[in-house]
Amino acid sequence: MTSLVTHLTSVPRETTGFLNRLKDKARKLMAMPQNAINLFIPLEEEKEDALRDVLNTIRADTHHNAILPLGQFSDVLHFARFLIYEGPDHPQEYGSYLVFIANVDGPVEDFLQRLVNKSSAGLDAILSACRDYPPKRRRTRQARLQFLLKHQLPAQAFYINTVGRGVKQILEEDRLHQALQDYLNSLTHPVTLSATELRLQLINHVAKSPDLFWALEPPERPSLLWKAKEQLRFMTLVGLGTIVVIFTWPLILGWVVLVQLKETGDEELANRASLERLNELRADEDFAVHNQFSAAGSLKPGLVRRLTARSVLALAQVSLRHVFNKGDLAGIPLLGLDGVDTIHFAHWIMLDNDQRLLFASNYDGSLESYMVDFIDKVSWGLNVVFSNGQGYPRTNWLFFDGARNEERFKDYLGHHQLSTLVWHTPYKHLSAVNIANNSEIRSGLRGRMNETQAKAWLQRLT
Amino acid sequence: MKDAAIQTMSYTLDASQNRQDFLSYPNPIDLREIQGIVARGYGNLPAACYGLFHIKTPDLARPTLIELQSKLTYAEERPPLLAINLAWTYRGLRQMGLDENIADQFSNEFRSGIDTNHKRRILGDEGRNSPEFWDWGGPNSSPIDLLLLCYAVDQASLEHEYQNLKQTLAESGIEEVRRLDTQVLPDNKEHFGFRDGIAQPFLKEFDRKGRDLVAVPLGEILLGYPNGYDRYTQRPLIAAELDTASQLPPDPEGSPTRDLGKNGTYLVFRQMSQDIPAFWRYLQEQTSSSEEAVRLASKMVGRWPSGAPLVLSPEEDNTAIKDKDAFTYHDTDRQGFKCPLGAHIRRTHPRDSLQPEPGSEKSIAFSNRHRLLRRGRSYGAPFHPSVNPTEYLKQLSGTAYPEESPEKSSEDRGLHFICINANIGRQFEFVQHTWANNPNFNGLYQDPDPIIGSRSAYGLPQNRFTQQQPPVRCQFSGMPEFVGIRGGGYFFLPSRSALAFILSRGASA
Ligand code: HEM
Numbered sequence: 001m002t003s004l005v006t007h008l009t010s011v012p013r014e015t016t017g018f019l020n021r022l023k024d025k026a027r028k029l030m031a032m033p034q035n036a037i038n039l040f041i042p043l044e045e046e047k048e049d050a051l052r053d054v055l056n057t058i059r060a061d062t063h064h065n066a067i068l069p070l071g072q073f074s075d076v077l078h079f080a081r082f083l084i085y086e087g088p089d090h091p092q093e094y095g096s097y098l099v100f101i102a103n104v105d106g107p108v109e110d111f112l113q114r115l116v117n118k119s120s121a122g123l124d125a126i127l128s129a130c131r132d133y134p135p136k137r138r139r140t141r142q143a144r145l146q147f148l149l150k151h152q153l154p155a156q157a158f159y160i161n162t163v164g165r166g167v168k169q170i171l172e173e174d175r176l177h178q179a180l181q182d183y184l185n186s187l188t189h190p191v192t193l194s195a196t197e198l199r200l201q202l203i204n205h206v207a208k209s210p211d212l213f214w215a216l217e218p219p220e221r222p223s224l225l226w227k228a229k230e231q232l233r234f235m236t237l238v239g240l241g242t243i244v245v246i247f248t249w250p251l252i253l254g255w256v257v258l259v260q261l262k263e264t265g266d267e268e269l270a271n272r273a274s275l276e277r278l279n280e281l282r283a284d285e286d287f288a289v290h291n292q293f294s295a296a297g298s299l300k301p302g303l304v305r306r307l308t309a310r311s312v313l314a315l316a317q318v319s320l321r322h323v324f325n326k327g328d329l330a331g332i333p334l335l336g337l338d339g340v341d342t343i344h345f346a347h348w349i350m351l352d353n354d355q356r357l358l359f360a361s362n363y364d365g366s367l368e369s370y371m372v373d374f375i376d377k378v379s380w381g382l383n384v385v386f387s388n389g390q391g392y393p394r395t396n397w398l399f400f401d402g403a404r405n406e407e408r409f410k411d412y413l414g415h416h417q418l419s420t421l422v423w424h425t426p427y428k429h430l431s432a433v434n435i436a437n438n439s440e441i442r443s444g445l446r447g448r449m450n451e452t453q454a455k456a457w458l459q460r461l462t
Numbered sequence: 463m464k465d466a467a468i469q470t471m472s473y474t475l476d477a478s479q480n481r482q483d484f485l486s487y488p489n490p491i492d493l494r495e496i497q498g499i500v501a502r503g504y505g506n507l508p509a510a511c512y513g514l515f516h517i518k519t520p521d522l523a524r525p526t527l528i529e530l531q532s533k534l535t536y537a538e539e540r541p542p543l544l545a546i547n548l549a550w551t552y553r554g555l556r557q558m559g560l561d562e563n564i565a566d567q568f569s570n571e572f573r574s575g576i577d578t579n580h581k582r583r584i585l586g587d588e589g590r591n592s593p594e595f596w597d598w599g600g601p602n603s604s605p606i607d608l609l610l611l612c613y614a615v616d617q618a619s620l621e622h623e624y625q626n627l628k629q630t631l632a633e634s635g636i637e638e639v640r641r642l643d644t645q646v647l648p649d650n651k652e653h654f655g656f657r658d659g660i661a662q663p664f665l666k667e668f669d670r671k672g673r674d675l676v677a678v679p680l681g682e683i684l685l686g687y688p689n690g691y692d693r694y695t696q697r698p699l700i701a702a703e704l705d706t707a708s709q710l711p712p713d714p715e716g717s718p719t720r721d722l723g724k725n726g727t728y729l730v731f732r733q734m735s736q737d738i739p740a741f742w743r744y745l746q747e748q749t750s751s752s753e754e755a756v757r758l759a760s761k762m763v764g765r766w767p768s769g770a771p772l773v774l775s776p777e778e779d780n781t782a783i784k785d786k787d788a789f790t791y792h793d794t795d796r797q798g799f800k801c802p803l804g805a806h807i808r809r810t811h812p813r814d815s816l817q818p819e820p821g822s823e824k825s826i827a828f829s830n831r832h833r834l835l836r837r838g839r840s841y842g843a844p845f846h847p848s849v850n851p852t853e854y855l856k857q858l859s860g861t862a863y864p865e866e867s868p869e870k871s872s873e874d875r876g877l878h879f880i881c882i883n884a885n886i887g888r889q890f891e892f893v894q895h896t897w898a899n900n901p902n903f904n905g906l907y908q909d910p911d912p913i914i915g916s917r918s919a920y921g922l923p924q925n926r927f928t929q930q931q932p933p934v935r936c937q938f939s940g941m942p943e944f945v946g947i948r949g950g951g952y953f954f955l956p957s958r959s960a961l962a963f964i965l966s967r968g969a970s971a
Contacts, residue, residue: 338818
């Protein structure tokens, strides 16, 4: 895309403007409203310690620190984290990466551009520890941006709790919720109005408050054109998938049997990580309603596993993007499968030529409750994806057992969890359920409701 | 294993019961192995105290502790006069020389202890509740190795027995760090004025009435049995050759090792002071009559003072159902109009009200993997001898208070909260953190458990209580802390044979 821009420099101004707008439109149509940034940048060994110091300064106050105050991006930036992850040949050979993972509204390039424009000094402080970062005199904005873009890795699968809900909306609707609570608190209880009357009173209050007035409008949502495109994409994929299944089902069946045969011979990790290590990890947790989780591990060797992992992630990606995009991960009532409504974002990223897989998520509650949710509610989903990892508790037919083996599973995570050196959240007091509820509160300010509907809506104001 | 022994064994039963009553079906559990406090709360022994001890000279201590074994009470008998149980801290086990490789197989929570920075954060033990300020169990108080739980039929015999024990222990270098007294309040009430100790996980194996309720798997409460996932919870397994006296049971999972955990479990102890004037004064401020105050307080607890559950009797107290525990939330009270979503008992045991699939057996099974067997007792003189909220409120509005008798309000009273569970992380810590302290529990926003929830989290105040009602909730804010943490610890409650092994030399090989 950037090469396109350079080619266009000779074209007259108006045309560029028009083309740019067109290009922008096309880009918006193709892109998701929320995107994942995954940067993996090789480090210079001798600079790692200094980098850790820099990251520690950021960590102390991710919003306002002097190096990279992430609070200034609070209109588009959801969660962000920095890690340092060892190379595939560790400890024989140094190959650590600086990892930056973030969830942003709008295109990744736009965010990185803004990052470069606003925080070039801060970026330099961090990136100068990286291999091949341009030397001082050659550090233009463009050079920095190029460097960042060059080190992007795609997420093989990416979960967005609710596609289309931006951070601005989340923060605004939080304000709305609080304002309505304050208003309700100013009334005499028990309120003697009917639900419909009370609702109208609340709507009136919002309409009269200049700082809440916006809430009467629906939130900005992806365009109809975008939705149609997504539908089309999904249908095409389902269609293609069906065709593939029809023609290759014996092959797929054989494949599954092959994997099942392999499963019975797979080694499972049968011990706990050291207590010191686990407590070190715990020391970074439970400072907000939600937590970060980062983990990585090696895939089981061999083509079968590699292909299984790739296909499963590809399938996961289709379902995450097109099915599990409204607040519930992996819930399929028709099949009696339960989902979880506590995950904000999650990424799966293949590394080192498919030798390793990194998983990063932002979830509500403590790690204990997160693991319990995994085990109790979505073990099948985890099993399919993670059973390709070395040492994962033994699965059966890909879906069964695995994570249901509570302690083996917890131990497995303990061995593979990575320390998240910096973690940023712009709404540390809100759970995913709160955020969804706030949106429902807002949308209930519009339209007609009968008494029953109004009653149900008012109960959202708990 | 000891199968033959189990079959031919004759249990000592409660005086009032015959064998059939006690064992609802052929009992595969060796009750002689399990410390009595797991099977019963010793309600017939109203006098009780807890002694916290420190082992100064292990070699001197060993013979005395070996002798003490024969005095301990096991689940096979319902002691008519006296009961003694013994629990250990991780430090205590190491102090007695338990080999590191064995000790390291205990649960992470037990090994780390209750006061790491992370535990403080999730348990809410921060600010004035920080372990630094604790009377016992914190970094600034003497280390604790042993917890002796003593129960007797009256205060005089308790005194007699405890003093004897204490002296014997002292003579062999086991020093009392602290003695914690208890007080049984009328009607089994706790100090705020509510009947306590009603709801417990139903364990078929200990049921004396042969009831057919949804049972909590024994492995949730005791080590060495299948837990809520039908697996065996982490516990120390020992190479058979270390068990020279062949006293430990074999690993029930079939490995050639011996099970040091089986029939033992973990005991969590929290000394919680209760500020009666703060509680009832807050309720008085929020309401306009003493009737309303009691009602709001009951909404916070989820039961009326008599014990009657709010879901079954939402409008008024009803002593006829004071011990009722057979109820659920989803079908009767999904929205929390009867028992608020944030009430103490609805948080600490949500029954069928949470995901997955509220109202279903799945939801109940989910709750049942986070159950606690509560065995605590109150301490300190009641704020008013009747332990009746109406009297409390009168006393608080009366002129005699507070200026004229400040000692009444400042007197230390509260609950020695004790609970038993096989997995401290998934049970006690989960209940305290994910359900009680969590201000966002069940879709709420800034509501901690009104009774035991931490009043701040994530650097933000969390002090609201929401009473769901039509057409719209009523919210109470600025709720102060009503309880404080004065001490605490994680203990291991070994089986009879595990204790013998720990005290034997083989353990320190
Ligand atoms: C001073 C502190 C506390 C007070 C005054 C208190 C009071 C009560 C009362 C009045 C009940 C209802 C009676 C009953 O069902 O037995 C109850 C039940 C319960 N409490 Fe507490 N409690 C305290 C601390 C705790 C703590 C620290 C926990 C756990 C972390 C806890 C867990 C429970 C549980 C699990 C129930 C039974 C709920 C049910 O099964 O319906 N309590 N408590």
